[in-house]
Amino acid sequence: MSDSSREAYNAARVKALESLLIEKGIITSETVDKVIDFFEKDMGPFNGAKIVAKAWVDPEFKQRLLEDTPAAIAQMNLPRGMAGAEGEHMKAVENTPEVHNLIVCTLCSCYPWPVLGLPPYWFKDPTFRARAIREPRKVLQEFGLDIPESTEVRVWDTSAQIRWFVIPERPAGTEGWTEEQLATIVTPEAMQGAAKVQISQSS
Amino acid sequence: MKLQHYLGGLEGLGRINFEKRVFVQPWEKRIFGIHVAMMALSQHLEAAKVTPTQFKSIWTWANLRKLAEGMNPFDYFKYRYYEKWLGGISSFFIESGYISTAELETKTEVFLEKSDTPLPHNTEPAIDNQVIEYLRVGDSPKCKVEDLKPKFSVGDTVTIKNPLPTEHCKLPGYLRNKQGVIETVYEDAYNYPLQTGDGVGDPMPIYSIKFDSHAIWGNLTEPKTWIYADIYEAYIENPN
Numbered sequence: 277m278s279d280s281s282r283e284a285y286n287a288a289r290v291k292a293l294e295s296l297l298i299e300k301g302i303i304t305s306e307t308v309d310k311v312i313d314f315f316e317k318d319m320g321p322f323n324g325a326k327i328v329a330k331a332w333v334d335p336e337f338k339q340r341l342l343e344d345t346p347a348a349i350a351q352m353n354l355p356r357g358m359a360g361a362e363g364e365h366m367k368a369v370e371n372t373p374e375v376h377n378l379i380v381c382t383l384c385s386c387y388p389w390p391v392l393g394l395p396p397y398w399f400k401d402p403t404f405r406a407r408a409i410r411e412p413r414k415v416l417q418e419f420g421l422d423i424p425e426s427t428e429v430r431v432w433d434t435s436a437q438i439r440w441f442v443i444p445e446r447p448a449g450t451e452g453w454t455e456e457q458l459a460t461i462v463t464p465e466a467m468q469g470a471a472k473v474q475i476s477q478s479s
Numbered sequence: 480m481k482l483q484h485y486l487g488g489l490e491g492l493g494r495i496n497f498e499k500r501v502f503v504q505p506w507e508k509r510i511f512g513i514h515v516a517m518m519a520l521s522q523h524l525e526a527a528k529v530t531p532t533q534f535k536s537i538w539t540w541a542n543l544r545k546l547a548e549g550m551n552p553f554d555y556f557k558y559r560y561y562e563k564w565l566g567g568i569s570s571f572f573i574e575s576g577y578i579s580t581a582e583l584e585t586k587t588e589v590f591l592e593k594s595d596t597p598l599p600h601n602t603e604p605a606i607d608n609q610v611i612e613y614l615r616v617g618d619s620p621k622c623k624v625e626d627l628k629p630k631f632s633v634g635d636t637v638t639i640k641n642p643l644p645t646e647h648c649k650l651p652g653y654l655r656n657k658q659g660v661i662e663t664v665y666e667d668a669y670n671y672p673l674q675t676g677d678g679v680g681d682p683m684p685i686y687s688i689k690f691d692s693h694a695i696w697g698n699l700t701e702p703k704t705w706i707y708a709d710i711y712e713a714y715i716e717n718p719n
Contacts, residue, residue, distance in 0.1 A: 286504035292586030296578045301533040308512030317635045357615030364619040382487035382651045397498035400560045406489035429704045436685045436709035
């Protein structure tokens with residue numbers, strides 16, 4: 277089967293399934309659209325970006341976020357549901373010049389939905405999952421990130437119930453920026469340790 | 480053993496696909512939405528039991544993972560992420576008797592022929608409300624168990640057991656028989672919705688364990704690299 281006919285078949289099959297589930301009274305005509313809408317508006321990396329930006333400007337908050345992640349997040353004015361599905365037990369770790377953290381799930385694709393939304397493709401890629409746990413520096417290099425030899429690398433395998441995310445390093449040149457400005461430059465990749473935050477990304 | 484449990488460290492896979500999108504095909508959103516609805520309507524949830532849905536099964540992450548890990552490993556790597564979901568979820572609905580293979584095939588033909596065929600109309604706000612409420616409330620596996628005390632403490636050197644792998648497993652294969660040091664003892668106990676057959680299922684403590692990457696991969700790893708993994712107590716023993 278060619279790629280395009282494979283996708284056409286998948287698309288038809290999932291529509292057929294959804295259609296049957298609606299007919300059988302399992303879900304409604306609106307259910308799937310409502311779920312998608314929720315992940316576009318309420319839960320997503322925009323929440324994580326606000327958390328990181330606050331941690332950058334408020335050292336006490338950052339300390340709290342590292343020590344008791346849910347309690348710190350609960351302090352913020354984020355949509356209801358930050359301790360909801362896949363966010364029940366979250367932990368933040370901090371990148372510094374001395375320590376670089378990278379998150380991986382070698383068994384499946386565990387990801388902190390409320391603060392980061394749904395995992396991007398690379399996080400679910402079996403190649404990433406296989407390699408990140410053994411040769412993280414090489415993997416990060418392929419992502420365009422050179423980790424100095426003097427920096428310790430910590431790879432977190434989320435193999436049980438805790439969902440991890442990274443507080444990336446604040447880039448130089450952002451002195452005096454507001455939390456709102458800072459939040460615009462934080463990417464999902466940076467919050468999983470696969471990228472650094474770049475100022476140029478803000479434009 | 481299942482290759483899926485031993486993915487960590489596998490060599491010869493080449494470069495990573497650094498695709499930043501969550502969904503690369505529009506249909507992938509639909510199967511994701513269906514999976515979330517099933518999670519939210521799973522009959523182990525009290526709120527779902529009183530929701531007017533015809534869904535009468537239990538569906539958790541454990542069920543989806545068990546299906547993915549139960550696949551022929553060559554198929555597992557042949558299909559893309561959401562293709563596995565589509566295959567697994569479709570089979571679940573067929574095997575549980577909600578739909579028939581013939582129904583699914585006939586309908587698929589309809590949508591293949593005319594992709595903009597409208598979906599049937601069925602309105603039931605209580606179902607949709609439960610789905611969104613589940614996303615906001617979640618389904619925490621954390622629980623208190625009387626008299627349950629963690630067997631290990633921070634700083635203990637422990638050995639990871641090597642239980643017989645089953646079709647579903649929560650122990651990354653590369654950690655079997657390795658030694659690590661307890662970094663964190665998480666509060667209380669954590670449930671798992673399925674008995675995996677290798678010890679996980681009943682509520683038990685979970686630990687964050689720190690491993691020296693060189694103790695696992697030898698020279699095949701990199702300098703100053705540490706691995707931290709969250710491990711269920713059933714997989715841990717004192718070193719010999």
